[in-house]
Amino acid sequence: MKKSFSATIARFTDLLMDAVCIVDVDGRFVFVSSACERIFGYTQQEMIGRQMIDLVLPADRARTLAAARAITDGQANSSFENRYVRKDGQIVHIMWSACWSEADQLRVAVARDVTAIKQAEAMQVALYAISEAAHASDDLPTLFQRVHQIIGALLPAPGFGVALRREDGRPLQFTYHANADGPAPPHPLAHLLGEEVLRSGLPVRISPTTLPYLTAQLRAAAGPAPDCWIGAPLATTKDLIGVLLLQSSGGQSQDSYTDRDQDLLMFVSKQVATAIQRKQLHSSLRFMAQHDELTQLPNRRLFHDRLEMALARAQRHQSMLSLLFIDLNKFKEVNDSFGHACGDLLLRKVAQRLKECVREADTVARLGGDEFVIILEEMLVPEDAAQIRDKIHQVLLAPILLPDGSSLTITASIGVAHYPEHGSDGQQLLRYADQAMYGSKLQKVD
Numbered sequence: 001m002k003k004s005f006s007a008t009i010a011r012f013t014d015l016l017m018d019a020v021c022i023v024d025v026d027g028r029f030v031f032v033s034s035a036c037e038r039i040f041g042y043t044q045q046e047m048i049g050r051q052m053i054d055l056v057l058p059a060d061r062a063r064t065l066a067a068a069r070a071i072t073d074g075q076a077n078s079s080f081e082n083r084y085v086r087k088d089g090q091i092v093h094i095m096w097s098a099c100w101s102e103a104d105q106l107r108v109a110v111a112r113d114v115t116a117i118k119q120a121e122a123m124q125v126a127l128y129a130i131s132e133a134a135h136a137s138d139d140l141p142t143l144f145q146r147v148h149q150i151i152g153a154l155l156p157a158p159g160f161g162v163a164l165r166r167e168d169g170r171p172l173q174f175t176y177h178a179n180a181d182g183p184a185p186p187h188p189l190a191h192l193l194g195e196e197v198l199r200s201g202l203p204v205r206i207s208p209t210t211l212p213y214l215t216a217q218l219r220a221a222a223g224p225a226p227d228c229w230i231g232a233p234l235a236t237t238k239d240l241i242g243v244l245l246l247q248s249s250g251g252q253s254q255d256s257y258t259d260r261d262q263d264l265l266m267f268v269s270k271q272v273a274t275a276i277q278r279k280q281l282h283s284s285l286r287f288m289a290q291h292d293e294l295t296q297l298p299n300r301r302l303f304h305d306r307l308e309m310a311l312a313r314a315q316r317h318q319s320m321l322s323l324l325f326i327d328l329n330k331f332k333e334v335n336d337s338f339g340h341a342c343g344d345l346l347l348r349k350v351a352q353r354l355k356e357c358v359r360e361a362d363t364v365a366r367l368g369g370d371e372f373v374i375i376l377e378e379m380l381v382p383e384d385a386a387q388i389r390d391k392i393h394q395v396l397l398a399p400i401l402l403p404d405g406s407s408l409t410i411t412a413s414i415g416v417a418h419y420p421e422h423g424s425d426g427q428q429l430l431r432y433a434d435q436a437m438y439g440s441k442l443q444k445v446d
């Protein structure tokens, strides 16, 4: 390029907020205006002579070369977008307006940094996606898996974890943790970082450059060349409910995360905290609607749902199912003699003992008052149900300690019904078991 031409261009183009870049037929920068340093992080001297394509993000190189060829063939382009890797490793989004100068055999292009716009757009998309995910996910791990994907589109996040604060003050509980290969147990540093974020209520970044500012414990655990981490508090308007963690391998002495990334994560983590709270509230409302408040056992409604499902399974597999109807004997006397609170305590204790008599998959429910039912699935023979009935009689014999140091015992009448022998639907089976229980109670009274 002629010296005078270059000098004239430079005088005016250095005034522009956008950068002017001139590239020769071989794709080398022959001129860049001073705005390039702000946008790409390299000085003009560092850029001139370098291959333009080497600064482009590898994923965008093929289409960048195709667009450059089209411009060289005479098709001016005023809206091509691609991404460059700045000298500090950060990615910048560039919108190009370019044309080919046949006379000079040069490609003249104007670069506009649209990173902030792109990030704002990406953030909008992420916030919308988080809100959608909160509605669509059935449970917290599913929600967090989706949030991992959403945040991964904004920031480097091969490692990602969400730890929630526990009511009883025990250490944070990791509800979700994954590395680049998928779900994985949390790194020991994740626990320490999480606790530090929770203690301070502030974001904490671990990287080679932040090491001197970390607590001694974190610094020791991170070692001299740590991966890069950001821990952001999950804060609702009222509470600090947990911590969100990102981990990236960084590389050499580079920090994977900038202040801007941290701000972005803080913003996103507020939305995540709100989504978690909404999900938890929804789960607790659902639990309350399906469980008995006193014993926490499934209530009558959930029992009927479970019975229907169990019967459908038994029909499909042509297997047996048994129903146990349990009614405590003379429970009213407990209330009358020891007080309602002791009656409540006894009901809770009975519920616990009943659960201990069956497998995890079986359902123990409280129908109301002193009536309980148990659904036993995949019974091989009726004698199995009889054995469990006997076991229940046995465990109820153990005295129940009362707060004043005294104790009481309770017995129960139990009726058993088997599917398909005593009924083909839930109502028939329940009626049969109820009557069998009643028969047993009469015998005991007599």
Ligand SMILES: Nc1nc2c(ncn2[C@@H]2O[C@H](COP(=O)(O)OP(=O)(O)OP(=O)(O)O)[C@@H](O)[C@H]2O)c(=O)[nH]1
Binding pocket: 294, 327, 328, 329, 330, 331, 332, 333, 335, 339, 340, 341, 342, 343, 344, 347, 368, 369, 370
């Ligand atoms: N403490 C307590 N008592 C309850 C609760 N729900 C119902 N009850 C009482 O439980 C008793 C149940 O009545 P019954 O089944 O007739 O009493 P029972 O003495 O066991 O009678 P039998 O079954 O014939 O032996 C009533 O006194 C209710 O007030 C509860 O949640 N807590």
